[in-house]
Amino acid sequence: MIDEMTPRPRADEAPGREPGPPADDPPRRDATLREVFGAVFWSFFGVRKGRHMQRDALTIRPHQVVIVGVVCGAIFVLALLLVVRVVIRSAGA
Numbered sequence: 001m002i003d004e005m006t007p008r009p010r011a012d013e014a015p016g017r018e019p020g021p022p023a024d025d026p027p028r029r030d031a032t033l034r035e036v037f038g039a040v041f042w043s044f045f046g047v048r049k050g051r052h053m054q055r056d057a058l059t060i061r062p063h064q065v066v067i068v069g070v071v072c073g074a075i076f077v078l079a080l081l082l083v084v085r086v087v088i089r090s091a092g093a
Contacts (some may be wrong), residue, residue, distance in 0.1 A: 031059040040068045
């Protein structure tokens with residue numbers, strides 16, 4: 001029978017291992033502008049591979065996605081307006 005005063009090892013501790021701070025995680029790498037643009041571009045189409053999505057979740061910060069998404073959305077709207085104006089001008093001539 002286990003004595004109630006005996007400390008029990010925590011679930012995250014391996015047997016025979018000294019308790020201490022967890023191993024240092026590798027430094028977080030921020031995504032480049034090209035990586036953020038690529039992630040936003042493919043998300044506009046709703047297509048993204050699982051491994052890329054997991055990598056993006058670790059490297060891309062939310063504010064980067066918001067800024068690039070707004071800029072890409074504005075470019076898309078401006079491109080549509082340009083196409084509509086060209087079509088209207090050519091139809092009127």
